[in-house]
Amino acid sequence: MKQKTLTTAIICLCLFLTYKSSIAQANNPGLQQIKSSIQKINTLYYELFAKSDASIINLYTDDAILLAPNMLPINGKKALKKDFNDTFVAGKVKGVKFQTANIYGDGKAFVTEEGTWQVFDQSGKVIDDGKYLKLWKLTKAGWKIFRDSFNSNHKI
Incomplete structure (x- = not known):
């Protein structure tokens, strides 16, 4: 029951944010x-x-957290570096492509990006796809990923 309630709450939140984003983007061309x-x-x-x-880890803030499915959060650049290195060494994934659908926020310090992703194997074949939310933080060096959360469209 809790899972169904949580899923319903997430869907409602996404619908509300989509509606709010269309209004916010119209009122904030900077987005x-x-x-x-x-x-x-x-x-x-x-x-x-x-x-x-x-x-690639330089695209993240120093205190970034990667929130991947079915695993503990990956906190900070040192942990991110290890995670990326482990992925690169495994050699199963050639690329990850993101497609931005919406941006939410006032654009002053943080914005949230909503979109879809695809993961490609070494031959360029899509091996997984899903959706994501990224919280971006404006730093002295520009926009950096502060929180990165994603999940697959497919059952395990």
């Missing part, structure tokens, strides 16, 4: 510029991942 910046960073993410480039 469109932020969305464009984030999309460029997501393209860079894909390129760095494809090259197994450890500098």
